[in-house]
Every structure is written in C-alpha cells, then in structure tokens.
Amino acid sequence: MSYASPLDKELRPLSAQQIPGDLFARLREENLARWPTGAEVDLDEAVEYHLSLPRHKRLPCVMRQAEAEGRCLTQPRGGFGTLELQIELMQILDRDGHADVVPTTTDSYTRNERWEQAEAGINESQKEGRSMLNGFPMVNYGPKRTRQLIEAIDKPAIVLSGTSMPRLTGEVGYAAGYTGYLGSGLAYVTSYTKEMTIEEGIRNYQYLDRLVALYAAKGVELHRRQPGFLTGTNIPPSIAIVTCVIDALLAAGQGVKSYGLEMGQTLHLIQDAAAIRACKELAQDYLARAGFGDVATPIISLHWMGAWPQDDAQCAALVAYGGTLAAIGGAASVTTKSTHEAFGIPTPQANAEGLRMTRMAIYLARQIRLDEHPEFLAEVDLIKREVRPILDATLEIGEGDVAVGTVRACEAGILDIPWSPNRQVKSRIMPARDVDGYLRILDPGDMPFDKQVLEIHTERLRRRAEREGVPLDRELAVSSVYEMSEPLSRLVPDLFTGK
Amino acid sequence: MSYASPLDKELRPLSAQQIPGDLFARLREENLARWPTGAEVDLDEAVEYHLSLPRHKRLPCVMRQAEAEGRCLTQPRGGFGTLELQIELMQILDRDGHADVVPTTTDSYTRNERWEQAEAGINESQKEGRSMLNGFPMVNYGPKRTRQLIEAIDKPAIVLSGTSMPRLTGEVGYAAGYTGYLGSGLAYVTSYTKEMTIEEGIRNYQYLDRLVALYAAKGVELHRRQPGFLTGTNIPPSIAIVTCVIDALLAAGQGVKSYGLEMGQTLHLIQDAAAIRACKELAQDYLARAGFGDVATPIISLHWMGAWPQDDAQCAALVAYGGTLAAIGGAASVTTKSTHEAFGIPTPQANAEGLRMTRMAIYLARQIRLDEHPEFLAEVDLIKREVRPILDATLEIGEGDVAVGTVRACEAGILDIPWSPNRQVKSRIMPARDVDGYLRILDPGDMPFDKQVLEIHTERLRRRAEREGVPLDRELAVSSVYEMSEPLSRLVPDLFTGK
Amino acid sequence: MTGHTLVTGVIGSDTHIVGNRILSMALEDAGYHVVALGALTPSEDFIKAAIETAADAIMVSSLYGQGELDCKGFRDLCIEAGLQDILLYVGGNLVVGKQDWDGVERRFLDMGFDRAFPPGTRTNDVIESLARDFAARAVDAGMADR
Amino acid sequence: MTGHTLVTGVIGSDTHIVGNRILSMALEDAGYHVVALGALTPSEDFIKAAIETAADAIMVSSLYGQGELDCKGFRDLCIEAGLQDILLYVGGNLVVGKQDWDGVERRFLDMGFDRAFPPGTRTNDVIESLARDFAARAVDAGMADR
Numbered sequence A, B: 001m002s003y004a005s006p007l008d009k010e011l012r013p014l015s016a017q018q019i020p021g022d023l024f025a026r027l028r029e030e031n032l033a034r035w036p037t038g039a040e041v042d043l044d045e046a047v048e049y050h051l052s053l054p055r056h057k058r059l060p061c062v063m064r065q066a067e068a069e070g071r072c073l074t075q076p077r078g079g080f081g082t083l084e085l086q087i088e089l090m091q092i093l094d095r096d097g098h099a100d101v102v103p104t105t106t107d108s109y110t111r112n113e114r115w116e117q118a119e120a121g122i123n124e125s126q127k128e129g130r131s132m133l134n135g136f137p138m139v140n141y142g143p144k145r146t147r148q149l150i151e152a153i154d155k156p157a158i159v160l161s162g163t164s165m166p167r168l169t170g171e172v173g174y175a176a177g178y179t180g181y182l183g184s185g186l187a188y189v190t191s192y193t194k195e196m197t198i199e200e201g202i203r204n205y206q207y208l209d210r211l212v213a214l215y216a217a218k219g220v221e222l223h224r225r226q227p228g229f230l231t232g233t234n235i236p237p238s239i240a241i242v243t244c245v246i247d248a249l250l251a252a253g254q255g256v257k258s259y260g261l262e263m264g265q266t267l268h269l270i271q272d273a274a275a276i277r278a279c280k281e282l283a284q285d286y287l288a289r290a291g292f293g294d295v296a297t298p299i300i301s302l303h304w305m306g307a308w309p310q311d312d313a314q315c316a317a318l319v320a321y322g323g324t325l326a327a328i329g330g331a332a333s334v335t336t337k338s339t340h341e342a343f344g345i346p347t348p349q350a351n352a353e354g355l356r357m358t359r360m361a362i363y364l365a366r367q368i369r370l371d372e373h374p375e376f377l378a379e380v381d382l383i384k385r386e387v388r389p390i391l392d393a394t395l396e397i398g399e400g401d402v403a404v405g406t407v408r409a410c411e412a413g414i415l416d417i418p419w420s421p422n423r424q425v426k427s428r429i430m431p432a433r434d435v436d437g438y439l440r441i442l443d444p445g446d447m448p449f450d451k452q453v454l455e456i457h458t459e460r461l462r463r464r465a466e467r468e469g470v471p472l473d474r475e476l477a478v479s480s481v482y483e484m485s486e487p488l489s490r491l492v493p494d495l496f497t498g499k
Numbered sequence C, D: 001m002t003g004h005t006l007v008t009g010v011i012g013s014d015t016h017i018v019g020n021r022i023l024s025m026a027l028e029d030a031g032y033h034v035v036a037l038g039a040l041t042p043s044e045d046f047i048k049a050a051i052e053t054a055a056d057a058i059m060v061s062s063l064y065g066q067g068e069l070d071c072k073g074f075r076d077l078c079i080e081a082g083l084q085d086i087l088l089y090v091g092g093n094l095v096v097g098k099q100d101w102d103g104v105e106r107r108f109l110d111m112g113f114d115r116a117f118p119p120g121t122r123t124n125d126v127i128e129s130l131a132r133d134f135a136a137r138a139v140d141a142g143m144a145d146r
C-alpha cells in the first residue's frame, strides 16, 4: 500500500547525506513514471516559470520579508475535489480572506497515493455537484492544469499534503508553480500513517528536499515546511520542537535553505510565546552546530489543532485568540481555522471569515512582546531543558547521523509521539493540562527527560488533579483531549450555582 | 430642561458631606412626586423584597465573590422599548449568553427625563411591533411592573442609565429589585450633557448614593458603579481613573460601600492591564486617606467604547480580545458588545453571541497575569504619575472638599475630558494613539500634568507621526478616532503591495 | 471659502458629539461657514439657527437610534419657517438596530431629507456630495435666471 | 464483562485515531471485549476481524470527510460475509463540510448502518446506546426462542 522506492533502498543506505545527483536523477525517473501526469513534469520549463514569478508570489521571499518586518502573516488551509471548486476557493481566500499565503490541501486518497480512488472521487464530486473529497487531487490533475490555480491568485501558494509519501505530489506541486510544500518525514509518518516505517518516511522526504536543492541549483528558491503539530492532540512544545529540529537537520542535509517550522498552539499565551522563542533558538543552534548556519527557519503558529467546540461564538474566540497568540509570540505566520472546525471542512466564506478574525487580532496585538516577562523566560528555559536531552540522545544513538539516529531513537522510545496511529512509535508519552493551563507531560514513556524537569511537570499536574478532586491518572489526559470542545457551561460555570 | 432640585440647592451648599436624613426625606418626597409612578415607590416593601432575594441575585455579593475567586464576570448592555421585549431580551442574555449580570439599559428620553416622549415611544413601539426606543423606559413602567424583569431571570440585574439625572430612575430601579446602578456625577455630566453644570450632576448622584445608604441602614446592600469610559472616545487611563476616584470619593461620602469602577479598554494588552491595576490601587489609596477604607471597588473592564468596524469578523476579534484584556488585566467583570456595534442596538441573539465569545476568551486567558512584566510595571508607574497631580490639585482647590474641588477644577481646566459635548469643560485635552498602540495625550489642555511625563507622551506620539510621515497635529487624534473602524485592508495592508 | 453656510448639530436627546464635531471641523476645513449647534439640539434650534444665519443647508446627525422619532416632521417645520428649499442632510445610526440600509434611506427620504447617510460615512464623501448638490443647484438657479 | 465483542477502527485512508482510541478504551472500561484495528483500516479488515472474533457489533469511525465514499456498500460486504445481523454503528465527521445532521444520518442509515453518531458524540452516549440495542436484541432473541 505505501510507496517506498525500491531503487532508493537498494542503492543507498539510510543516511543524512545529500542524495548524489546521478542517483537522484534515477529516483526521479522511477517516481514520475508512477502515474500518467508524472510525464508532464518538465523541470526546465518549471524553473523558467518560477523565475517569471514576481517576488510577492514566492514564499521564501515572502517569509523572509515577514520576519524582517516583524509581521505575522495569515494562511488558511483549504482543498476541494475539483479544479473549478478549488479555483473559486483560492480566490475567495485571497480576496475576502486577505490571506497572505494561499493553500492547496490535497485529499486523503492523494495523500495515500490512491490515485484511482481519487479519480473516482473527482467523478463523484462532479456528479453530486459538491466536493466528495476532503482536498484537491493534485496528482490526478497534473502540473499543467494545476498551474491554473497559481495563475488564479496573486499571492504565494503552498501545497498542504499531510502525507508521508510526497514524492509525486511534490514533483507535481513545485512544477505547477507552488513555492512551498508542507510536510516532513518524522512528523508525518508518526502522525499520518499506521504501518510505514520512520526510515521510509525519511527517505521520501529526503527526495522532496533534494528536489528543492535541484531547483535551487537552477536558481529557484523554494520553501519547505515542517508540520510540528504532529497528531494535533495536546502536543507539548518540547515534543514539537524535537521533531522540528530533527526534520530541519534532515532537510538541511539535502540542501534546503528556507524551512518553516510549525508549532500547534497550546492556547496558553506564555507557553506559546516561549515555545516559539525556544523553537527558533534551538533550531538555529542545532543547525549551526551541524554546519547549516545559513538555513532560514521562520516559525509558523497554528490555530488550535485539537478538538473544537460546536458553538460558533466559542470558535470565534479560539480563532481570534489564535491570532493574538501567534502575533504576540512573534511567529512569522499563523495558519488559521474557522468556526466550522468541529463539523467539517469550512465553506470558503467561513474560511475567509476565520482569516479576517485572525488578521484583526494580529492588528490588535500591536508589537507587544513578552520578552522580559519572568514567567516567559522561565518557560523558555524549561522547554530548552526538555528538548536538549532528547535531541542529544537521538544524535548520539545515530553516531552522528541524524537519519539513523531518528530511526533508532524511535525504536528505543527516546523519541515518542502522543496519540500516534503509527505502530513504530510507542505512543506511551501522555500529555495533559496542568493547573495553570500549560500543557505538561503526564507520562514520559521511555523518553529520557531530566528527572527534575519531570518533577516540575508532575507537580503542576498534581495540583490540577487536587483542585479538581480527581486522581493523577490517564483520565487527566483524556479530559484534556476534550477540554476545548466542551460547552461553555462546563468551561466557565455559573459563579454560584456552578451550572 | 434638566432637573435640578430647587430644594436641594436651597437647603444645602455643595459639599461632599452626607445629606442629612431629614433633608433627604424631603428631597425624596419632592422627587417622587414628579411622575405618577413615583408614588409606587414604597421603601419598606422594597427593602423586604431585596432581603428576600437569594445571594446570587445580589450584585454586591456577586462582585465580591468574583473578586475573591479571581473570576472575570460578563455583563452585556441591553434595553428595548416595551416590557415584553425587555423580558425576552433579558432571558436570552441570561440563558443563551450565560451573562453573569443582566442589564436594563434605559432609553435616551428617560435618561433626559422626557417621560412624555418616552410614553409616545412605547406606543410607537407597540404599534410598529419593533423597538422605537433605544432602551427600556423604566420610569414610565414604574417599579411594580418593572419588577417583572427581576422575576424573569435568576441573576443579579443592573440599571444602565447613562444619565446625569438619576433621581427618579434610581428610585424606581432599586425599588423594583435591581441591585446595581451605573452612573456618576462627574462622568455623566461631562459625557452625556451639553448645558448641565458639574454641580447639578454631583448633587443628582449624591441623591442616588444617599438612597443607597438609606437602603443600607435598613440592611440592604446595593451596588453602585462609576462609568469611567466617559465619552468612550480614546480616553487615556489616567483621565478615566481621575474621574473614577473623584466619583468614588463622592459616593463614599454619601455612604456607598460597594462601588464598581469601569474602565474602557484601550485595546492595548499592557496598557489595559496597567490601567486596571493602577485604578485599583489609586482608588483604594485615596479612599483610605479620606477615611473610607471599607469601600469595595471592583474594576469592570469595558469592550472597546470607540467606533467599531463594519465587518462581523473584525468585530468578533474585538469582542474576543475584550475578554482577553479584561481577564488578563484582572478585572472582576467585563461589559460586552457585539458584532452589530457599528450598526445599531444588537438583536438579543447577536448580544448573546458577544457574551459567549467573551466568556470563551476569558476561559482561554486562564490565570495569566502580567504582574512582573517590566513593561507593565513601567506603565503602572506612568499612569500613577499622571493621575496623582490632577487628583491632588483637585482636592487642593476644593480646600479639602472633593465636591467643591471638582467643580472648581473643571472651571480651571485642571480636570478636562476629551471630546466632551458639555460646555462646562474645556474639552481641550486631546488623546491619540502612539507608535506602539498606547493611548497617549497629544494635547493636555490646561491639565497640570508633570512635564517629564508629558514628554514621554509627546515623544511616543512623535515617533508615530514620523513612522506615518505626517505632522504631529490634531489629525493624529482624529485618525485615532477612526482607527478601529477602518477596514482590514487599511489596518493590515498586504505585505508587498501595501493594498 | 465656498460662500455657503451650513448648520450642524445632533438632534433630540442624543449626545453623540464626536462624529458631528469631526464632520463640522472637516466642513470648515473644506471652506464652508459652519454653525455648529453641538449635541442635544431640538429640531427648533436647527431651524432658528438656519434662519438667523441664512444657511444653505442643515446637517442633522442622529446616532442613538431614536432619530426616526426625532426627525419626523422636520421638513414640515422647515417649510413652516419658510425654508422650503433648504438642503437637508441626515446621517449617522438613524434607526434602532441593524436594519437594511435601503429601507432606512427610503424612510428618511420620504420624511423630506434630500440625502441620508449610512453608519460609517467618511467626511470626504459628505464634502463631495455637498459640492455636487450645490453645483447642481447653481445650474438650476442659472437656468431659472434665464 | 458484558460478554459482547466489538470491532473498532477508522475506515479508509483516515488517520484520525484519537477519538477512536478513546472510544475503544471507554468501551473496554464498560466491559466489552474490544478488537481495536486502529487507523487506516480497509472495510475488508473490519469484516475479517468480525468473523474471526465472532463480534457482536462493528464500530466504524470516519472523521476525515470521505466516509461517505468509504462506507458505501459496507452492509453488503457484511451480508456477503454472512454477517447480516451484526450491529453496525458509524460515527465521527461523516461527510465533507458542515451539513444538516438529519440528512447525513438518513444517508448512513440508508447505507445499512443501524445507528450513526454526529460529531462531538461522547463515549457515554455510545455505551448507553449499545446497552439498549443489545438488550433489545436479547429480548427479540428471547421471543424468537419461545
């Protein structure tokens, strides 16, 4: 079911080294032959097209500018099952949503390389007159027709394909004129697959990252991005950052120079700001130490990735606060959701509304920073103390090779992901909210956190359990999954009656 | 046109002293005779009714509890022209909006004691089947029928009557069973009237505050509240606090023990938090020095009081952020608006939605405080340095009597209010936003601010003018009035094209 | 100077002065002679001021929602006072609640206002509109002369 | 132990495992024998597991929106495999977008599911529902015996 290039495995032991040019050429040939539209990919034509794009349609450029100006950009998600619907969607997000970056989310069949099923989905969608797919089947349409999407807007566009198999979508997307692609090996294997190995995921994304280096060699700078949100379910900042740094090292190894790092919001003003700061500094630190001091790593903050409430008004508050958190935290961009989140893929209008709420919230956040706030500084410090031992152990167990280290670290439980569907990770680590609303680690699984650090987590979780009069057990984690989706009467009960 | 009791003026020189009991009895008699429903006011019956109310329907109690628990309550505004519409409205705000405190806003004829016109408005409303009045004509309905509103909900209710003539509405409201009343002499004369003198306003509210003391003597604790938002138009915290403290001293002089202080949000996270903190501390400081150490002064934060944008999504962000600001700032309650603000009085549903957005935002704010943030501490300090010279000069010019001092201070321009319609104040002081989004004083008028303090204001305003390439003049103040109502494309233009 | 005199004010029991004051300032900057009556102005005061200053237009603000009650019969008062031709503008939040603007505009035009302006109107639009209306009147007057 | 066996899983190419896992845990705590197939489970695997474990019900999760495509013909597959009477539940975000729940429910009941559950369903509601359905079946079975 899942694609792992036989050639790749045969000719190259797993390593973080850049894929040699000749081997990569053979890998590309093999890859592009897998579906008819692969033949439409013409690298030189694509390079020419990219070079013709104005600065404001190139994502690396736009991200750099945002960072330079201290701006927080907005970007939604969005994909529909047919080209016509997708064009309309992207235009609405651009025009009515003022989106700074316009997305194309692929559908789940495409993500799993089930292109026949995707084809059937296109037909069903056309028949029913509504999207039956949860995204745009980019490979089926191929690069030529997909380029109509790029032409339809005057903003940079990014492919959002939550897949561990990006080889063909990546070729098609970049050839079509997208200047950004979200996804990474470690993150997506552990959050979007059940059987795939970490190694396969890493290899697949090394291909994509190597492709970006190939474009770069021809003068085209492209943006890549890591989805640190993982399973989106109460991911503590340290876990996200560990994956961000590992995937960044892997991408840098292939020659990527513009690599965004996504962080799902914890919805705690101070923890989110601290997470953004810590991620920025740790990524640059580990990249520099590995000899990649020249990789730009803008941070992208993501609206709440866990379960949403069903009330529009509650959702509006989550959306707006998401803008506040991203802006005050100092993210270069925020990825938005809408008031429809709990129900289904939003209409273009609801999506645009979410963008506008967020944009206004960003305005209201002014240039406020928490930089010197003691609680913020303490949290940055704590996060760093969580991240370093895990990263160091991963690098060590890989004997200097981050690709090898990552595989071994997952096996050993040094690396673990909460609520993962994947059988390769233990998924024993369990996060929960603490007494002050911070996300903490309830059960570290086998991850080698510092003992003192874990005590801080446990202590604060214990205080929550005490306040609520419940035991310090797994239920804390489960109730933390539901928390944000609860109705207001539970979240903020009446002062006296408690109703 | 405006009512000033002849008896009051004749028998009592203006002073901050408590109105003697026998005089007050005569004043009440005179007052209640002004409109037929006055005769329905039966103090002993009202006292009995109040004593029968459960704790959770008594505002002083509810405010105290909120402060004790560190909770931020929610309260909307709302008034319609007939009893039936008003009952429905209050029930929706209670049930669908989860309002902790339920309001009754009176209409503008009632506020100006034009009860004949209000009567016509009731009739027109009934004829048209929609509210032709902008609030509930409480005096026309009288205390007996108005009590139906109190019976219709299971929350504390507050009268919101933006009037400088509260004598009869106050009698009717408290007799009906309201446990709170918003309004004050200095604040409302300067923001709601054109010709009325400060003295008249003070006398009118001394009557109301004395009435509260009369209830207190009979064992009924009632809540009073000061509307520091004034003209709602870019009021810098220091101006609001000066009026809060003066009106609090006046109320305390009459015997009020539960006195809320309202602060319109500046929409700057740090400035608002600092304003709440400074207001709390300064009020208690000046009250204690005047011998009123036992007056509770909970702070109520108000959603943006200036002009709103016309886009629902932008409004949603303002509403939600209003909850964030109130909660992080440590207010005991927040007064909410809705996405309809720019257009007109909201429907009950839109109003309830605004409450829910705010309530969710309050939840999300957790227990976050900026207490040790250096920028916050600096701002608290700055605000105090602004307030003290004005208050001290006011007390001094009054030779120890704050009522007399207030009148003289307004005459002298020591006290001034931006954008006031009233001819008694100079309204020369002009506020504007600075480079970081703080509200600052562009022109102090004749207010005796410290020179160094003013230099800080000017310097930051100059930096804004420089950034925008405009002169440092009145236009900065005018554009600051419009600012929040501007469309997104102006507030957050496109990164490259500036559109 | 345009040579035209305008009376401005906020009608009825309405204290919303900010927009009216900004509008008055802008009209003055645009060269009009502005007679600003301020907030809380009864209908009669508008008419009196217009007669006294031989004004060319009356600019009525109403924000607080009760404008529909306050403005009823305003044109009739003008006519009674001999101001049948005076240009009448009204603007602000003219009715209670968020209502369809077309309907609101129609109601106020039916009451005899020459133009009604929706919430959020910017001063530039008012100034342009005035210039156009005075220009049209000048042409009409010119034609009447001929 | 209730004595009943349930097969749970997330159908199709859907990786949303969290709710399914919490549901599986809750069903186990409620005394069911739960065979949890996890995310990304093809229809055929549900049926195979149900046969192998002689399951009393299949609990299909679908969150990602493409459930309408994935679930078509699921009941037919069951019938083909001789599981005509097995209790079939489906729950999650069953369709693409925010659609009227009544319509969605009808579509899934028409497909042959015994019950469909809307977004946001809590585990308690599922447990109560199962208990009721198994009890009704026991009564039916009892009556059939007589």
Ligand code: B12
Residues within 6 Å of the ligand: A077, A105, A108, A111, A134, A135, A162, A191, A192, A229, A230, A231, A232, A233, A305, A306, A307, A308, A309, A340, A341, A342, A343, A344, A345, A346, A419, A420, A421, A481, A482, D013, D014, D015, D016, D017, D018, D019, D020, D022, D023, D058, D059, D060, D061, D062, D063, D064, D065, D066, D089, D090, D091, D092, D093, D094, D095, D096, D097, D098, D117, D118, D119, D120, D121, D122, D123, D126
């Ligand atoms: C977390 C999440 C993710 C995580 C999932 C992590 C993981 N591996 O589990 C990540 C980030 C990886 C993710 C990915 C995607 N997601 Co997602 N995701 C969510 C989100 C925010 C919460 C889901 C959740 O965990 N809820 C908490 C649990 C406890 O609740 P639950 O899942 O609803 O389950 C409960 C009930 O539904 C019920 N239940 C569940 N199953 C069953 C079965 C039976 C028989 C019964 C009786 C009851 C029942 O009981 C459960 C326990 O109470 C939802 C939106 C939301 N709900 O707020 C979107 C959502 C489900 N995702 C969606 C989409 C589209 C995607 C993506 C395609 C990406 C995209 N386009 O945005 C990919 C799909 C990947 C794939 N191939 O499947 C859409 C689905 C759209 C639709 N139906 O129209 C949603 C609704 C968001 C949206 N509005 O767009 N997602």
Ligand code: B12
Residues within 6 Å of the ligand: B077, B105, B108, B111, B134, B135, B162, B191, B192, B229, B230, B231, B232, B233, B305, B306, B307, B308, B309, B340, B341, B342, B343, B344, B345, B346, B419, B420, B421, B481, B482, C013, C014, C015, C016, C017, C018, C019, C020, C022, C023, C058, C059, C060, C061, C062, C063, C064, C065, C066, C089, C090, C091, C092, C093, C094, C095, C096, C097, C098, C117, C118, C119, C120, C121, C122, C123, C126
């Ligand atoms: C600030 C404000 C106040 C301040 C006013 C301070 C003051 N003395 O001026 C305070 C806090 C005191 C106040 C009080 C009240 N307010 Co008030 N207030 C506002 C608010 C938030 C902004 C108004 C403003 O200053 N805008 C900025 C200026 C620059 O714009 P503007 O006033 O619209 O004026 C511009 C245009 O309209 C136009 N224009 C104005 N007049 C004219 C005239 C002509 C001829 C032309 C061509 C154009 C024109 O040009 C101006 C310049 O660009 C509005 C809502 C909003 N817009 O966001 C509510 C609003 C106007 N208030 C409202 C109400 C109801 C009240 C109260 C009754 C209290 C209450 N129930 O909440 C009291 C009324 C008191 C009274 N007796 O009048 C309602 C009106 C309801 C309706 N129409 O359905 C509004 C719409 C809020 C709401 N949605 O409920 N308010």
